[in-house]
Amino acid sequence: MLAETICSAVSAAGLGIAAVTAYRKRFLAAARIAAYSLVPIGLVLTGIVDWVAGIAFKPSVWLGFGLLAVAWLLFLTTRGIERRGVGTRKERKAAARAAQGGAVAPAASAPSLGSGLPATRAQVVPKTKTEQSASSGEDFSDIEAILKKHGI
Numbered sequence: 001m002l003a004e005t006i007c008s009a010v011s012a013a014g015l016g017i018a019a020v021t022a023y024r025k026r027f028l029a030a031a032r033i034a035a036y037s038l039v040p041i042g043l044v045l046t047g048i049v050d051w052v053a054g055i056a057f058k059p060s061v062w063l064g065f066g067l068l069a070v071a072w073l074l075f076l077t078t079r080g081i082e083r084r085g086v087g088t089r090k091e092r093k094a095a096a097r098a099a100q101g102g103a104v105a106p107a108a109s110a111p112s113l114g115s116g117l118p119a120t121r122a123q124v125v126p127k128t129k130t131e132q133s134a135s136s137g138e139d140f141s142d143i144e145a146i147l148k149k150h151g152i
Contacts (some may be wrong), residue, residue: 003049007040014038 014037022030044051055061 003053007044011037011039011041015042131142139143 014033018030018034018037021033
C-alpha cells in the first residue's frame with residue numbers, strides 16, 4: 001500500500017514538472033519528463049511493484065541471486081583464463097617442444113635465421129664520418145633535384 005502511494009506521488013510530481021516545462025515552450029523535454037513520470041504508476045498498475053516487494057524480503061530469492069552471481073563470476077574467470085591462452089597440460093608441453101626446435105626448415109640441416117642472439121659489438125662496424133656524410137649527401141641531392149624541378 002505504501003509503495004503504491006509513493007509511486008503515485010512521484011508520477012504526479014513528474015507530470016507537474018512536465019507541465020511547467022511545456023509552459024516554458026520546451027516540448028521535447030516536457031514529453032521526455034512525462035514519459036519518465038508515467039513509469040512508476042504503470043509499474044503499480046501492472047502489479048510489478050507488488051511482485052518486487054514480495055520477492056525482496058524472501059531469503060530464498062537472495063540465495064538465488066547469490067548463486068547467479070557465483071555462476072557469473074565463474075563464467076568470467078574461465079573466459080579470462082581462456083583468452084590468456086593457458087591451455088591444457090598437453091598443449092603447454094607441445095608448445096614447449098615446438099619452441100625448443102628452433103627455426104629449421106624441414107630439409108635444412110641448420111637453423112635458417114642463425115642463433116637468434118643479438119649481434120655483439122665486434123660484429124657491428126660503425127660507419128665512418130665520410131660514409132655517413134656521403135649517404136646523407138645523396139639523400140639531400142635527391143631532395144635538391146626535386147626542389148629545383150619545381151622551381152623552389
